[in-house]
Amino acid sequence: MEYKVIPFVASVSQNKIASKQVAEQLEEIIKYHANSGWQYIRLESVTTFVRPESGCFGLGGTPGYTTSRQMVVFSKTS
Template sequence: MQYKVIPFPQSKNINNQLQSIIDEHAVDGWVYLNHNYSHYLLPGSAGCFGFGAKPDTVWHIGNVVFQKE
């Protein structure tokens, strides 16, 4: 049995994006198993007296898992 994990990019319409990925890989015999989409907060920094300060940012990580026998 083979497994494949592909990135799941951030999108405004996640449902259609996921369906497109599933359809694209199903043609080659890959069966959708699961997906994971997480958000992580990367803290910014205060800088030195405010100079060079960076705001907090959100990091989006997504994966789609397929299997093939």
């Protein structure tokens, strides 16, 4: 079994219903990869810690933070 994981970042405009736009974008990704033989498994949320940057001589540094990314998981039988 092969697996493929791709990032999913929805892009919405203010003049439409956001949840509908997100659903349509996810559907397009699923259809696109299904046409290549990949089967959709699930949408997975991955939490990541971004390390702080100290900057130059302590100036301009940024604190670390936690962020979440959405990943679309597909599988294919070899």
